[in-house]
Structures are given as structure tokens and as C-alpha cells.
Amino acid sequence: MPRKCYLTCLLNSHPPIPLPHNIETIIGRSKLTKIKDQSCSRNQLSIKADCENCSVELKQLGLNPSGFDGFSMTKDAIYKVGHNTRIEVLLNNHVHLLKFDPPPVDHSKAEGKRKLEDMEPEQSSRKSMKMEGDSKPCDVKAAPESVWENVDSGELYIYTAKGVKSSEKIAAFDMDGTLITPKSGKVYPVDISDWKIAFPTVAQKLKEQIELGFKVIILSNQAPIGSGRVKIEDFKKKIENIVRKLDVPIQAYIATGKGFYRKPTTGMWKVLSEEKNDGLVIDMEKSFYCGDAAGRTANWAPGKKKDHSMADKLMAENLGLTFYTPEEFFLGHKLSDVLMKKPDFHPKQYTPEPFDQRLISSEKEILVLVGFPGSGKSFIAREIIKKSDNRYVSVCRDELGSWQKCASTATKFIQQGKSVIVDSTNPDRESRARWTALATELGVGSRCAKMAASLAHARHNNKYRELRKEKHLPVSDIVFHSYKNKFVEPSTKEGFKEVLTVKFTGTFENEEAEKMYKLHLLEK
Ligand SMILES: Nc1ncnc2c1ncn2[C@@H]1O[C@H](COP(=O)(O)OP(=O)(O)OP(=O)(O)O)[C@@H](O)[C@H]1O
Incomplete structure (x- = not known):
């Protein structure tokens, strides 16, 4: 029939x-x-x-x-x-x-098939730029068997399905919300079998990428494995079932922790390019990344909720890869940039300023720092100490435990002839008044130095500090917001001789540190 x-x-x-x-x-x-x-x-x-x-x-x-x-x-x-x-x-x-x-x-x-030529003209030309061209097969061999590997004591797992072939062209996909979606209709899967293929065209489109000579990979953040909420052995079965269902040779990277492998940072891509591509240099112009964490605002399509994060889009930006949302890639939907949130802080766009010599006074003093956690107070305090040949010392509440302990330590230092930097957040008049009062009591002047870093910049610094594993207590969003709510602009009326603004100097230990600093590190 x-x-x-x-x-x-x-x-x-x-x-x-x-x-x-x-x-x-x-x-x-x-x-x-x-x-x-x-x-x-x-x-x-x-x-x-x-x-x-x-x-x-x-x-x-x-x-x-x-x-x-x-x-x-x-x-x-x-x-x-x-x-x-x-x-x-x-x-x-x-x-x-x-x-x-x-x-x-x-x-x-x-x-x-939603062929590229069938899409709207603007989109068609944009995609054909990336996807046409030579699809010459590589000389490299296909993986003979499916294997799992464990990197950095389980911070990263890599699954290479039988038949995966390295290539200079990478078609990379996020997993949840991009290739699969919870069968239950809930936002997060209720158990390990709660998934279905997200769009009817997924398998077909992935197969097309293989035919065009791409290596197809998944880059997925799976913190619940790191926190122990999901067992890795169960999750491995889920990945194997998804790859089996799609019937496409896929290499999957699973970041289980909160470190450098987790998107939007680029650790998974680093492993791919340096260790898992048979030495082939990846063509970043031809490769692309598709994911649903794109920072789309509510109602980007009728009735759609806002995206939970921007991690996918920001990782693509960090790597300089062309980015598609799943609806663009699998359904040919066109999305206006107006519906995409922009990150609050662009690490590449800040302009470093030279060290401000006014921060060092020839007279003995108490210099009160004011700024968000992560705004660079300890950093600038170290600079002042170094540049003043140790005429300054700092007292830090995180290290000494209380402001009273800081005050008694500061008193001793002043009596020994040193100037003192107060390295704590000091957001309000009350916290600063303790120091102007102490300066008066000790017969020295006091000045205030306010860090220029915005909330977004300070959160970025804080993540950078975490990723570099610098010794510091973790700072939660509650702490950032509590500073913001308490903050009152410092003024000379409080008894300070002067109030300076400390611009970000952007001085880095080495090239590696600077490179990391200039990545988008936060998910939204
Ligand atoms: N001028 C700078 N150049 C390069 N890196 C900086 C600069 N200022 C701060 N950083 C980096 O940002 C991170 C946070 O800075 P720092 O620890 O000095 O902040 P803080 O204000 O003392 O934070 P907290 O109040 O939470 O102790 C650190 O990793 C630091 O190295």
C-alpha cells in the first residue's frame, strides 16, 4: 500500500x-x-x-x-x-x-533532512562556510573497540565508541538539552534512564557530520557525579545507551568536577586537542560547537523558559568556535542575537592600568582597603608591601580571625614604625570607623583605597583564584550580595585624608596565568 x-x-x-x-x-x-x-x-x-x-x-x-x-x-x-x-x-x-x-x-x-540549503538564506551561507569543503577521510584508524578512560582521578571521563576516528574537523555537542532531554518532561532527569533523543533529526544530522569528515564529540558537565549524587558506573551505561541509540561513533568527554574541565573553561578541549586526536591539528575555523546553555532570555521562542546558563556559548567563545543552539542546528530555527544575554564581564576587554604610586605615602598611616571579596585587595596589598620595601604590612581578617585581632596587630605594627594596610572588605561606615578611630588614637593619618572591580569582575577573580587552587576560603554568592547590600561609598567625611580608587593592574605570574584569566570562567 x-x-x-x-x-x-x-x-x-x-x-x-x-x-x-x-x-x-x-x-x-x-x-x-x-x-x-x-x-x-x-x-x-x-x-x-x-x-x-x-x-x-x-x-x-x-x-x-x-x-x-x-x-x-x-x-x-x-x-x-x-x-x-x-x-x-x-x-x-x-x-x-x-x-x-x-x-x-x-x-x-x-x-x-533539514539540509542547509533548505534553511533561510542568511543561515544557509553561514553554515555552508563551516560544513562544506573537503571531507577527505583521515589516514588515522578508527577505534577498534569501545573504551572508557579516567583522567585526573575521575575529574574527567572519556568514552571512545568503536569506530571513532580522529579528524582535523570537530563537530562538538553538549549532551543534556542538546542531544537528549528528560523523557519525564522534568527539567532535570529523575534517574539514569530518564532520557530520550531531544530532536527527531539528531541521529541523521550527526551521521551527516561523519559523512562530511567530522569527528563527533560530546562535551558534558556532570557535577552530580563529582558530588556523588550519580554513580559513575550508572552514568557510563547511560552514555553507552545513548551512543548505541544514535548509532553514530562518538567520543564523549564528561567533566565531573568544578575545575578546569568544566565548561565554560576549556580543559576538555585541551585534552582532545593535545591527547585524543592522534596528533591531528584541529581546524578551529571548520570545527563548531552546539549547545543549549546559550543565555537565551525567557520567551526566546513562544513559551520557552530562559536558559539555565551560558556555559556552552561562553566555552565556544573561549575557544573561538562557531556556536549553534540545538534549535538552530537540528531544526533550522533562526534566532536573533537580541534574545541572547551578554556576559556581565568580558575578561578580554578590561584595560589594565599601571600601579598607582599614590597608594604609597611617605607618612606613616593606616590604609583601609574597601572592595568585594575577590576584588584584588590582597593582591594590591602585596604590591604595596613590595614596592614600599616593606614599609607597609597588612592585617587580614581572613587570616587573623576578627577585626579586634587585626586592630591589636595593627597597633603593634604602627608602634614599630610601619604603615598598615587593612585587608578586609570594609563595605560600610561602621567597619571603616574602627580604623579611622584607631589611627586618631595612635596619632597617624588614615586613607581609604576602594577597589574599582565590579561584582561581575570580582566573581570572575574569585573563580580564577579557585581554578588556580590558590589557598583561600570559598566565597559564595551570598557573601558577594551581602557586601553589595551593605556597601556605602567611602568619603573623606569619614575622617580619611584621601579616598583613592584602585584600578585593576592585570599583572600575571606567567603567560599561562594570563591566558586563563582572559577566559570566560563563569557560567552566567
Ligand atoms: N591586578 C591583578 N592582576 C592579576 N590578578 C589579580 C589582580 N588582582 C587580583 N588578581 C587575582 O584575582 C584573585 C582575587 O584577588 P585577591 O585574592 O587579591 O582578592 P581579595 O579582594 O583579597 O579577595 P578576598 O576579600 O576574598 O580575600 C586572585 O587570584 C588574584 O591573583
Whole structure:
């Protein structure tokens, strides 16, 4: 029996509309569809079914947007979709399903490929730049067996499926929300088997990348393994099942901790490029990364929640890779940049300033620092001590335990002829008044030096400090916000001779440290 195609109404308000093979059918406001809505054109949507390949071409003809699977269409652009696609004759309204009878055996295989040429012109040219070109097979051998490797005592796990081949072109994908999504419909999977393939085109598109000569990899953050909430052995089975279901040779990188392997930092890519690609140099122009943590704002598509983070987009930015959201890559959806959040701090864009000599006074004094945790107070205190040939010493509350202990230590130092730097956050007048009062009592002057670093910059510094494993207590978001809420701009009216602003000097121990500093380190 030849296969047929129908447009069935989700609310059963009319009988299924047959869509004959290779013949354009026009759908819109009509008796047939029972749509009376004036904003729907009589010629709203052109639909052409290919019953042999189980694919359907859609074109919006009407003025107001139509949609499919929740996404808005652009007038006159052609989209290829497949069995079970949810069509909205008017975006969010008059919902229908495309059905083939008999249905394709495997939806993901039989569904129409959303070829790049079928996408809107702007998008098509952008992608073809990355995906066309030589797809010459590499000389490297395919992995003979599937293997798991454990790097850095389980900070990173790598799964190489049988058949994986190294390549200078990498097609990299995030896993959750990109290749798979919870079957339960919850935001996070309820257990290890709570997953399904996220988009019907996933397997097909991944296979296309292999045919084009790409090595397909997954880069996934899985902190619940590091915290012990998910057992690695269970998770390994999940990955193997996903790769089996997709039937594509994939290499998966799983970052289990909070360190340099975790996106948006680039540790997983470093391992790939330095150790896991058979010595082939990766072509960063041709390679790309696709993930759903893109910082999209709420309602980026009708009814969609905002993205939980920007880790995927920022990692791509850190590496200089072309980035796609899954909806762009798998569905051909076009997304305006306006709907993408921008990071609050751009580590590459800050301008370092030279050390401010005014921070060192020829007179004995108490210099009170003010600034967010992580704003660089200890850093600048060390600089002042060094540049003043140890005429200054610092008292740090984190080290001494209380302000009272700091005050008694400061008193001793002043009596020994030293100047004292107060290295604590001092956000409000009350905390600073202790020091102006002590200076008066000891007969020395006091000045204030306020760190210029914003909250976003200080959070970045704090993450940098963590990643470099510098000795420091962890700083939570609560602590940052408590500083912000308490903060009162310091002024000479409080008794300070002078209030200086300390700009960021950006002095690094070595090139490696500077490189790390200039990456996006935070997920949002
Ligand atoms: N001018 C700078 N150049 C390079 N790195 C800096 C600079 N200032 C701060 N950093 C780095 O930022 C991180 C945080 O700085 P630091 O520990 O000095 O902050 P802090 O204000 O003393 O924090 P806290 O109040 O939490 O102790 C450190 O890793 C530090 O090396």
C-alpha cells in the first residue's frame, strides 16, 4: 500500500486533510480547516509531502507567522520537516500534526533532512562556510573497540565508541538539552534512564557530520557525579545507551568536577586537542560547537523558559568556535542575537592600568582597603608591601580571625614604625570607623583605597583564584550580595585624608596565568 500523508487537527475539529504526494496543498482560513480567525490568511501555509522519503516542505505564505514545533517561521522560507511535526497554522494557534500512514519505521532516519540549503538564506551561507569543503577521510584508524578512560582521578571521563576516528574537523555537542532531554518532561532527569533523543533529526544530522569528515564529540558537565549524587558506573551505561541509540561513533568527554574541565573553561578541549586526536591539528575555523546553555532570555521562542546558563556559548567563545543552539542546528530555527544575554564581564576587554604610586605615602598611616571579596585587595596589598620595601604590612581578617585581632596587630605594627594596610572588605561606615578611630588614637593619618572591580569582575577573580587552587576560603554568592547590600561609598567625611580608587593592574605570574584569566570562567 503506498504511503499517505495527512494533516490531523490536534483538537479533532475537522477530519484529517490528505496531503497528496509531491503536490502543493494550501492551508489557511477555510471551511476545510474550520479556521475563521481573520489574522489567518486564506493562503497561509503551503505544504508539500514527499511520501516516499517521509518528508514535508513547509512555506509560510500569509503575513502573520506560522510555526512548527514551537518555532516561528519566516515568510517564503522553505523548511523541511517530518512525521509527527507539530504545525501551528498561525504561531501558537490551530495546532495540527503531520502524520504519515504507515509511519516511518525509524522517525529519526526516515524524516526529511533539514539540509542547509533548505534553511533561510542568511543561515544557509553561514553554515555552508563551516560544513562544506573537503571531507577527505583521515589516514588515522578508527577505534577498534569501545573504551572508557579516567583522567585526573575521575575529574574527567572519556568514552571512545568503536569506530571513532580522529579528524582535523570537530563537530562538538553538549549532551543534556542538546542531544537528549528528560523523557519525564522534568527539567532535570529523575534517574539514569530518564532520557530520550531531544530532536527527531539528531541521529541523521550527526551521521551527516561523519559523512562530511567530522569527528563527533560530546562535551558534558556532570557535577552530580563529582558530588556523588550519580554513580559513575550508572552514568557510563547511560552514555553507552545513548551512543548505541544514535548509532553514530562518538567520543564523549564528561567533566565531573568544578575545575578546569568544566565548561565554560576549556580543559576538555585541551585534552582532545593535545591527547585524543592522534596528533591531528584541529581546524578551529571548520570545527563548531552546539549547545543549549546559550543565555537565551525567557520567551526566546513562544513559551520557552530562559536558559539555565551560558556555559556552552561562553566555552565556544573561549575557544573561538562557531556556536549553534540545538534549535538552530537540528531544526533550522533562526534566532536573533537580541534574545541572547551578554556576559556581565568580558575578561578580554578590561584595560589594565599601571600601579598607582599614590597608594604609597611617605607618612606613616593606616590604609583601609574597601572592595568585594575577590576584588584584588590582597593582591594590591602585596604590591604595596613590595614596592614600599616593606614599609607597609597588612592585617587580614581572613587570616587573623576578627577585626579586634587585626586592630591589636595593627597597633603593634604602627608602634614599630610601619604603615598598615587593612585587608578586609570594609563595605560600610561602621567597619571603616574602627580604623579611622584607631589611627586618631595612635596619632597617624588614615586613607581609604576602594577597589574599582565590579561584582561581575570580582566573581570572575574569585573563580580564577579557585581554578588556580590558590589557598583561600570559598566565597559564595551570598557573601558577594551581602557586601553589595551593605556597601556605602567611602568619603573623606569619614575622617580619611584621601579616598583613592584602585584600578585593576592585570599583572600575571606567567603567560599561562594570563591566558586563563582572559577566559570566560563563569557560567552566567
Ligand atoms: N591586578 C591583578 N592582576 C592579576 N590578578 C589579580 C589582580 N588582582 C587580583 N588578581 C587575582 O584575582 C584573585 C582575587 O584577588 P585577591 O585574592 O587579591 O582578592 P581579595 O579582594 O583579597 O579577595 P578576598 O576579600 O576574598 O580575600 C586572585 O587570584 C588574584 O591573583
